Amino acid sequence: xxxxxxxxxxxxxxxxxxxxxxxxxxxxxxxxxxxxxxxxxxxxxxxxxxxxxxxxxxxxxxxxxxxxxxxxxxxxxxxxxxxxxxxxxxxxxxxxxxxxxxxxxxxxxxxxxxxxxxxxxxxxxxxxxxxxxxxxxxxxxxxxxxxxxxxxxxxxxxxxxxxxxxxxxxxxxxxxxxxxxxxxxxxxxxxxxxxxxxxxxxxxxxxxxxxxxxxxxxxxxxxxxxxxxxxxxxxxxxxxxxxxxxxxxxxxxxxxxxxxxxxxxxxxxxxxxxxxxxxxxxxxxxxxxxxxxxxxxxxxxxx
Amino acid sequence: xxxxxxxxxxxxxxxxxxxxxxxxxxxxxxxxxxxxxxxxxxxxxxxxxxxxxxxxxxxxxxxxxxxxxxxxxxxxxxxxxxxxxxxxxxxxxxxxxxxxxxxxxxxxxxxxxxxxxxxxxxxxxxxxxxxxxxxxxxxxxxxxxxxxxxxxxxxxxxxxxxxxxxxxxxxxxxxxxxxxxxxxxxxxxxxxxxxxxxxxxxxxxxxxxxxxxxxxxxxxxxxxxxxxxxxxxxxxxxxxxxxxxxxxxxxxxxxx
Amino acid sequence: xxxxxxxxxxxxxxxxxxxxxxxxxxxxxxxxxxxxxxxxxxxxxxxxxxxxxxxxxxxxxxxxxxxxxxxxxxxxxxxxxxxxxxxxxxxxxxxxxxxxxxxxxxxxxxxxxxxxxxxxxxxxxxxxxxxxxxxxxxxxxxxxxxxxxxxxxxxxxxxxxxxxxxxxxxxxxxxxxxxxxxxxxxxxxxxxxxxxxxxxxxxxxxxxxxxxxxxxxxxxxxxxxxxxxxxxxxxxxxxxxxxxxxxxxxxxxxxxxxxxxxxxxxxxxxxxxxxxxxxxxxxxxxxxxxxxx
Numbered sequence: 001x002x003x004x005x006x007x008x009x010x011x012x013x014x015x016x017x018x019x020x021x022x023x024x025x026x027x028x029x030x031x032x033x034x035x036x037x038x039x040x041x042x043x044x045x046x047x048x049x050x051x052x053x054x055x056x057x058x059x060x061x062x063x064x065x066x067x068x069x070x071x072x073x074x075x076x077x078x079x080x081x082x083x084x085x086x087x088x089x090x091x092x093x094x095x096x097x098x099x100x101x102x103x104x105x106x107x108x109x110x111x112x113x114x115x116x117x118x119x120x121x122x123x124x125x126x127x128x129x130x131x132x133x134x135x136x137x138x139x140x141x142x143x144x145x146x147x148x149x150x151x152x153x154x155x156x157x158x159x160x161x162x163x164x165x166x167x168x169x170x171x172x173x174x175x176x177x178x179x180x181x182x183x184x185x186x187x188x189x190x191x192x193x194x195x196x197x198x199x200x201x202x203x204x205x206x207x208x209x210x211x212x213x214x215x216x217x218x219x220x221x222x223x224x225x226x227x228x229x230x231x232x233x234x235x236x237x238x239x240x241x242x243x244x245x246x247x248x249x250x251x252x253x254x255x256x257x258x259x260x261x262x263x264x265x266x267x268x269x270x271x272x273x274x275x276x277x278x279x280x281x282x283x284x285x286x287x288x289x290x291x292x293x294x295x296x297x298x299x300x301x302x303x
Numbered sequence: 304x305x306x307x308x309x310x311x312x313x314x315x316x317x318x319x320x321x322x323x324x325x326x327x328x329x330x331x332x333x334x335x336x337x338x339x340x341x342x343x344x345x346x347x348x349x350x351x352x353x354x355x356x357x358x359x360x361x362x363x364x365x366x367x368x369x370x371x372x373x374x375x376x377x378x379x380x381x382x383x384x385x386x387x388x389x390x391x392x393x394x395x396x397x398x399x400x401x402x403x404x405x406x407x408x409x410x411x412x413x414x415x416x417x418x419x420x421x422x423x424x425x426x427x428x429x430x431x432x433x434x435x436x437x438x439x440x441x442x443x444x445x446x447x448x449x450x451x452x453x454x455x456x457x458x459x460x461x462x463x464x465x466x467x468x469x470x471x472x473x474x475x476x477x478x479x480x481x482x483x484x485x486x487x488x489x490x491x492x493x494x495x496x497x498x499x500x501x502x503x504x505x506x507x508x509x510x511x512x513x514x515x516x517x518x519x520x521x522x523x524x525x526x527x528x529x530x531x532x533x534x535x536x537x538x539x540x541x542x543x544x545x546x547x548x549x550x551x552x553x554x555x556x557x558x559x
Numbered sequence: 560x561x562x563x564x565x566x567x568x569x570x571x572x573x574x575x576x577x578x579x580x581x582x583x584x585x586x587x588x589x590x591x592x593x594x595x596x597x598x599x600x601x602x603x604x605x606x607x608x609x610x611x612x613x614x615x616x617x618x619x620x621x622x623x624x625x626x627x628x629x630x631x632x633x634x635x636x637x638x639x640x641x642x643x644x645x646x647x648x649x650x651x652x653x654x655x656x657x658x659x660x661x662x663x664x665x666x667x668x669x670x671x672x673x674x675x676x677x678x679x680x681x682x683x684x685x686x687x688x689x690x691x692x693x694x695x696x697x698x699x700x701x702x703x704x705x706x707x708x709x710x711x712x713x714x715x716x717x718x719x720x721x722x723x724x725x726x727x728x729x730x731x732x733x734x735x736x737x738x739x740x741x742x743x744x745x746x747x748x749x750x751x752x753x754x755x756x757x758x759x760x761x762x763x764x765x766x767x768x769x770x771x772x773x774x775x776x777x778x779x780x781x782x783x784x785x786x787x788x789x790x791x792x793x794x795x796x797x798x799x800x801x802x803x804x805x806x807x808x809x810x811x812x813x814x815x816x817x818x819x820x821x822x823x824x825x826x827x828x829x830x831x832x833x834x835x836x837x838x839x840x841x842x843x844x845x846x847x848x849x850x851x852x
Contacts, residue, residue, distance in 0.1 A: 030657065077838035084596050088792045089837040091785060092830045099827035164398045168391045175389040177373035178351060180405030180466055219781060223661055230658045263669040270662025271643050278648050278655040
């Protein structure tokens with residue numbers, strides 16, 4: 001049971017991370033900085049609860065806001081570059097953030113022990129949940145409430161004009177500009193929203209693992225962040241959730257019985273998935289078929 | 304309405320547009336013609352702010368828009384289409400028109416959040432009206448990339464009209480069309496003119512240009528070599544020399 | 560720290576930097592020809608080196624032959640990467656091939672981990688007991704050998720690109736794919752041969768890295784990928800001379816920082832500088848490109 005709860009927590013947090021990249025990917029930009037924003041949210045929220053004794057919700061919101069502001073600042077110069085240049089530029093920024101935490105020391109005494117981030121040793125003893133008597137189930141529920149709120153918000157945004165504008169920019173920047181869309185505002189907003197969502201994910205992550213260190217927020221995590229929405233397909237937010245369940249639930253956990261063959265199969269299955277479903281697991285055709293199934297059922301109900 | 308004052312654009316040593324001066328009157332359909340590579344498309348891109356100008360000025364109703372970004376020139380009242388159609392292929396026909404509802408009036412009347420999040424009722428009505436106007440009402444939910452060529456041209460034109468522009472720049476709207484479609488385009492352009500929209504038409508298809516325009520300017524190697532009514536242009540020896548290539552002219556004209 | 564130590568660490572870095580240059584060339588060529596990023600490229604290189612290591616544990620071989628096997632093996636792996644991640648995937652969606660190569664990167668890495676239990680394995684070197692002294696200044700023999708071999712590989716590559724039919728076809732596809740196709744050049748074969756050739760370069764680089772570090776480890780893949788990408792963009796996308804110079808520079812800087820401070824705050828500022836450099840000079844050091852001029 002605990003194992004399953006742990007898996008739901010993991011899936012929840014990774015989906016939030018994937019959704020943060022989803023927003024940016026809609027505008028056609030590939031970013032490897034999401035792990036950096038995730039890390040900012042994690043460290044700041046954890047410091048606020050552990051060192052300053054805040055409640056977790058405001059702490060997470062502040063952490064996420066800082067991540068959003070930093071993402072906004074990164075978004076402006078990043079507008080000047082595209083494609084591979086942007087990939088490497090955001091990689092560099094993500095690594096900068098990771099190395100920043102690697103060098104960051106701020107500890108205070110709390111009773112007998114010292115707490116706080118300690119450079120390369122990481123940030124241990126983030127004990128907000130056990131100290132306040134949250135059970136694993138409570139935490140899992142908390143994560144999923146937040147995840148569902150984010151998914152609903154993004155679903156609504158996707159169907160609103162803002163979603164169409166983001167996609168228009170991703171399709172053709174010049175055409176988007178010439179119908180009056182402000183490219184700078186759109187891209188920077190996407191970056192900021194993505195940074196904010198990643199920050200929320202980081203805040204949760206720090207508290208349920210109780211121990212974070214710089215290595216958690218590496219290029220590998222950033223790669224996963226963009227891999228989820230791409231594998232899921234960029235048609236809507238459910239794709240990202242499906243991709244996380246597919247990767248974390250089925251490939252990573254479900255194949256555990258295969259021992260170390262599991263990781264091997266994991267890479268191979270991603271390659272196969274991209275060959276078989278180049279536009280993602282949930283592509284336009286799936287959306288259309290599901291949509292049709294729902295509308296006919298409604299039709300029958302009406303009749 | 305639109306004034307270009309000694310406008311120039313140099314790409315390295317190439318003078319794509321060279322000291323070009325033009326004045327388009329309100330309500331006109333103004334033709335801009337010239338051989339391939341004479342600087343017509345560059346002129347359109349300069350007016351829209353896609354390329355920075357090398358020297359000279361662009362005025363719209365007396366207001367200087369030389370340094371404006373593309374989305375700012377649209378806000379000033381200039382919309383455009385592209386020579387090689389540039390639709391948002393993964394969006395539906397309806398969405399293509401929806402994202403383009405960035406007209407001046409909408410901006411002033413609606414607050415920012417409402418305009419971006421839901422798009423107001425008037426914007427939706429405007430989309431319906433444009434779908435009707437371009438005969439795309441039954442294709443509203445089709446993805447733009449799945450449309451036939453002629454439909455894509457019509458959608459792009461409707462998208463340009465979405466912002467209710469004062470001035471419409473059309474970059475070879477008839478390219479690749481058959482005679483029947485050109486005729487329909489001719490009608491549509493006149494209807495747009497009747498709505499009070501001024502049009503700058505860059506075109507190769509002579510039937511269309513000579514039939515529909517009120518006034519024509521001819522470019523060659525980035526310079527204006529003639530300007531006048533369609534009849535005057537047809538009789539201008541300098542135009543025939545440059546544009547139609549002297550003796551072989553008639554055949555070249557027939558080939559379009 | 561003495562001045563001479565700084566000079567020594569820079570010169571060692573430049574010599575080792577040729578391996579980064581080779582990796583950068585590989586990224587740049589694939590981008591130039593296909594306009595795609597192959598994130599599995601560094602994994603291909605390290606994978607080739609591992610194959611040669613595996614063979615050398617079965618049959619005792621002279622080191623130079625091991626390097627050669629590494630190049631050939633990486634060429635084959637490069638071709639497999641092309642087959643799995645590019646050949647059957649629609650090319651109009653750039654994200655698809657990007658993710659496919661990420662999957663391939665993980666796959667190659669995990670095959671290596673599976674076969675070696677993730678333990679670092681010793682890799683043979685040449686001339687590692689030679690040291691050239693010039694007064695206070697000196698050069699490590701093994702690094703000098705790496706430098707010479709890598710440059711020889713680059714010369715062979717340039718000869719291939721500019722003097723052979725295959726090379727001319729490659730450059731034609733890079734510049735005008737449609738026109739090249741109309742001239743009877745098979746784009747698919749050109750793409751595939753690009754992957755084989757860059758794979759061989761990478762295999763050589765992987766072997767050189769193994770030889771100079773002394774061991775092969777699956778932990779090498781990610782840093783080599785990141786450094787290869789950095790070299791590619793600093794040199795300017797699609798520019799082979801740019802990649803060479805950027806490779807030497809990255810090698811020199813890296814070694815200098817390592818000598819000065821180790822992996823501490825310096826790395827952080829290097830990353831920040833890189834970010835600023837890329838955003839304010841997106842064309843790289845050399846704007847003109849060799850493949851696409």
